[in-house]
Amino acid sequence: MSTSTPARPADIESSLFPSSSSHDQPITDFFSDNDEDHIFFKDSNPNSIPSPRQVLRICLNLKYLIDQLIPIAYDSSAVLAADSEILTPKVLRLVYEAAGGEGYGAPGTSSRKYRSCLVFALLKVSGWFEELSVTEIHDCDLYLLRSETAQYLAAVIIEKEKNIRYLFHMLTHKFVVNLNLVNSEPSNVLELAVDMHSTRVIGSEGFQRCVKWLWKGWIVQSDVNPACFVVYKDSGVNSFRTHFDPGRLKTPLYQNILEVVFSLVYLGLYTLIVNQSEKHLQPLSVTEAGFFLFTVSFILDELIKVYHVGVASVLQSFWNMFNDFMYLMIAGAMCLRFVALNSMVPDFAESTDRSSYRLLALVAPFMWIRLLLFLDVERFVGVMIIIVKEMMRESIIFFFLLITVIIGFLQGFLSLDSSDGERTSTYLIVTELLKGVLGGGDLNSFNHFVYPYSSILYYSYTFLIQVILINILVALFSSAYSKIYSNSIDEYMALFTQKVLRYSRAPDAQVYVPPLNIIEIFISPLSFILSESQFRQLNDHIMLVIYSPFLLYVAISETRTARKISYNRLRQLADDANEYNREWDLTDGYVDGEGHDGNMNHVSRDLREQREAEAEDPWFSVGKFWIAEVNNISKINTNEALTSVEEVKNQARLDKLESKIDRLTKLIEKMAEDKSD
Known part of the structure; x- marks a missing residue:
């Protein structure tokens, strides 16, 4: 093409060909030649993490900080807002400094070591405040606000940490805290957040990114130290034989697929039998x-x-x-x-x-x-399961009231039945009471039974069940539905995280998914005869045979994924970059089925053709002044939004002050009237 290409500003280049993704960050510090096990934190040994006593002191420091920060029960929306005047950058700095150590969090310093447990400590402190909210009911709102504040700060720390190596260490390493002279069971942030149902922490980007790596098997539990998680070192290896490995069946994704397949077979066998x-x-x-x-x-x-x-x-x-x-x-x-x-x-x-x-x-x-x-890995199904589960939990109140009412009326009817010295209508009484609960009761059933006492009692029972208790159940179901559905995304992420941890929290040494676990039971006596390495090799050979069709799928899938990971590493990006092909990003470049050079050539060719097409008309380019004005609009809107927020706050303060002045004026007038009387 002979048309000359006009000069193109660098800011326009970056705006039209962005690579703005939180996952598109360098991984040069993530994989190091010195890290043979690809452990997240290269100082991940018993001497480089806080001791149980040190973790306890960090927890106590954070509790003291939050106690002083939230002395009274403020409005939670004011405390946890993005522009909060309470949770300021100074407070976040104090949270980091609560871990102690020297070096201000710089790599290789003691503060870096102690700060690795900050998120864990904040969740532990949040649990303490929740316990206080139950025992100290008079200050329930205060302690719940402090608990939410601790979780909010934990989520902020997760979001601010950009080094994924260190972030994954913070989230996956199992810490121990000394409580009442006894060391607690080792636990990590993932487990603690799920057990506490902390949707604020679970919903943070860094947390979900770590869960996704666990789900795909890019993070696995260390065979040497169960308290540590390591990166699957062969994730970028383009070798079919490498991924044809029974050990990859520990991946939660593959275990879930196997369970679905066997459940469908189980359902098919059942259908054939009952038909x-x-x-x-x-x-x-x-x-x-x-x-x-x-x-x-x-x-x-x-x-x-x-x-x-x-x-x-x-x-x-x-x-x-x-x-x-x-x-x-x-x-x-x-x-x-x-x-x-x-x-x-x-x-x-x-x-x-x-x-x-x-x-x-x-x-x-x-x-x-x-x-x-x-x-339930599908979002729609997962949300519906959560809603039904919450409804059943809420219905416990209804069934408690219902059972109490039924027992009371049952005793009354049985007493009426035995008033003549013999009991002859027990079956009628029980069946009619149960029918009344299900809406099929007959009001005429008791007309010939101790009339009119039985009729009055049954009318009262029907009114209480059908009018009052059933409406209470409807209200409970409606409340549960609205509460879950309004927060459905966070609830789904919590459910998905719980599912992932169900596979990786205490993984089996050898994965025998039912019904194949019968094979494991038959060969388990051999563990007393063979050595540990020999028994492990025997299990590997057995699983290689019985899982070979599925391992074929695993190897093909992971080999394709390895090509994408290798491509990302060549571009100095994180492994999970370019997960999706974005139409507006011409630089993501990965095309499945092409080699590394083919992908790079694809990007270069696409960009070159785009520039040539835009250069056909020299006046087509919008110019750097247009970019500057667009950026200026963004700054103006941000400033106006902040200004409007401040104006709203100031107006609220003025309204509150005027209200207090009015009350004080009325009080003075009343006191003056009383004095004159």
């Missing part, structure tokens, strides 16, 4: 045997959870109780089926077999609802 219509007793089929084998493997997996975690921890999870109840029903159907197959009495065998089939048919709703446990 069979055999009139007489039939022998055990291959489909039934496979379905029962799946069920046994799931029950064994639940028993292992109970053994390692405890009954109380398992019962705290709604999904665990849901699954356990479903497995109990299937186990009952299995027992009836085996009894029928081994019975020598034909009639008894036939009736028992029908009972087994009917009990199994009742499991159908549970089987389908169970799929939601694995589909």
Whole structure:
């Protein structure tokens, strides 16, 4: 093209071809030749992290700071606002200095070491304030505000930390705090934030970025030190054989895919069984045997959870109780089926077999609802699950009131029934009371039973249930729905984080997803015969065989991802840069299926053709003055917004002052009138 290209200002170049992403930051300090294990913090050893006593002192310093910062219960919107006059940059500096040490947070200094636990300490302090809000009810609002302030400061520290190596160390390393002369269980920020349901911290960008790396398996737990997390060192290796590794099955993403696949197979087997219509007793089929084998493997997996975690921890999870109840029903159907197959009495065998089939048919709703446990990674499904779960939690109040009311009226009706010396209508009383709860009660049922006392009592019961308690339940459900849906994004991120930690919080040494865990149980006695390394190699070979089809998918997927990671590292970007191809960014450049040079040439060619097309008309360029005016508009709008906020605050202060003056004037006038009287 012969048309000359006019000079192009650098500011226009940067505005039209941006690379403005928080992920597009250099990784030269993230991977170092000196870091053989790719540990986040190169001083990650027991002597380079705060001791339990030091963590306690940092927590106490932060609590003292927040106590002095929030002496009274302010309006939370004024304290936690972006332009807060209370949480100023000076306060943030004091938070950093609360960790002590020398060097002002510079790399290699002691302050850098102590500040690594600041987010953990702030969450711990937030938990202390929540405990005080429960025990010190008279200052509940004050302590809750202090708790929210601690979480807000923790989120600010996460957002301000730009070194992802150090940030991931802060979030994933497990710290210990000395409480009442006893060291606590090691815990990290990820676990603590999920346990506290701190959506403010969970919703921060750096936190979610760390969770995404865990989900994809780019961050894994160290085999040497379980308290540390390390970067998967082969994430950028373009070798199919490297990624065809059973160890990659520890990745939460792959475990979730396996669970979904096996759950669909489990559901398919169940559907084939319940859709069979055999009139007489039939022998055990291959489909039934496979379905029962799946069920046994799931029950064994639940028993292992109970053994390692405890009954109380398992019962705290709604999904665990849901699954356990479903497995109990299937186990009952299995027992009836085996009894029928081994019975020598034909009639008894036939009736028992029908009972087994009917009990199994009742499991159908549970089987389908169970799929939601694995589909909650999708935002829509996840939010709906959270809403239903919150509604069920809120309904506890309703059921407590309902049970109390039913017991009271049941006792009254039974007393009326026995008033003539004998009790003959117990079945009628119980069924009608239950029908009244479900809206199917008959007001004429008690006209011939101790009339008119029973009718008056039943009318009162119906009014109390249908008019008062049902409306209370509707109000509770509406409140739960609005509370969750208005904060649905943060709630979904909390649910997703909890799901990721479910896989990585206490990962198995070898991943045998049910029903394959039966293989692990059969070979477990060999651990007493073989050495640890030999037993590990045996497990690796077994998993390589049974998971080979899925490992083929893993290797292909990770090899494609490795090409993108290698491309990002060539451009000195973070591994998760260019995750999505943005239409307005002509410099992201990655095209799947091309080599490194092909990608670079693609970017250069695209930019060159764009410049040539724009240079066809020398007057087409907007010029540097237009860019300057646009930037000036942004500054003006920002200043005006800040000014308007200050004006609103000043007006609020004036209104409050005028209100106080009016009250004082009325008080003086009243005192003068009383004195004159």
